[in-house]
Amino acid sequence: MKAEVIQIIKDEHLAISAVLYTLRYLVREMRAGATPDFTLLKAILDYIVSYPDRWHHPKEDEYLFAAVKRRTHEADALIARLEREHKLGYPMIEHLKEKLVAFRNGDEGAAEAFFELAERYVGFEWAHLHAEEDLLLPLAERVLKAEDWTTIEAAFRTHDNPLFGIKPGEEAQALYQTILRLAPAPIGFGPATPSSSSASRP
Template sequence: MKPEAIQIIRDEHLAISAVLYSLRYLVKEMRRGAAPNFAVLRAILDYIVSYPDRWHHPKEDKYLFAAVRRRTREADGLIARLEREHALGYPMVDELKKQLVAFQSGASGARDAFFTAADRYTELEWEHLRTEEDVFLPIAERVLDAEQWAEIAAAFRENDNPLFGIKPREEAEALYQRILKLAPAPIGFGSNG
């Protein structure tokens, strides 16, 4: 039986992937001439900042990667790469936000710069998620014991930080639902034909 933490991480990856798909879909449609939906683009970037960058990646670094490091040296290079990718994502999202503001204000070249930045970010994140799931998680599953998985699951299950009143899952879920409401349904999704 797979550890609960793996399912939690995969569920979080699925939500992140859905948001990345929405970003990529909107960029593709705008390249074809669709009007920009700045409200949903802002909601997507807010989600990325508030959930993967602020909660998901740091927990992977602090709990999952650290636990594997304590058990084996075989994943050191892979963990270093995944941590670098986490660190790369933060400035990329900042750049995306700046490009979106410039795009919305009509700055020369900002539309294409936003599209390019969005493509780079989504590709990095999707490759990152695939590497975690296809390469890293099998190593973790092999080397970690039930007690370590329980600690990781507990860290990922945390919904609140009582010191600050932060409810990351509630905040992320609200942003995710906002994206779903604002985003147009891709052809073949949510329609009868």
């Protein structure tokens, strides 16, 4: 059970990382003169709201982090940092959406402002995912009991999130397919349900 849960979390991280990679790739291509694909950029930002912010992160907070905190105080500082980063991510995406609208409208300086914030956001999220995989998950493997993993596994396999009154798993899946369809061929970041075991590195 423990190995299965960790694989689920890492696969979700891989899906998030693939979308982050696509965003960074597009920004660097646009900086080099490529024509902006605003439909794809909007789909990427919508995906980040629908999946990591509304579904993945809340389940980490409520189940994985909470279970570790019940078993040990060893990770209290790390978990406080990760929870704080979860809260910071959503405002950054909302700000990115505002920058994207200004960019699409042709506002002066808006393109570079969007590029800079997008690069900063990608770096922020990659560092967050790596901290979870490199620091928190090994500690969780060591301190959590079988009953903890059973509860976490049930939570991560449930695609409904009553808190938001939606099915973010299904919404995110549709957005992920849109990104796959619209993304330039060289990106080709694989199937909608990744099987690799770790987050992509920058």
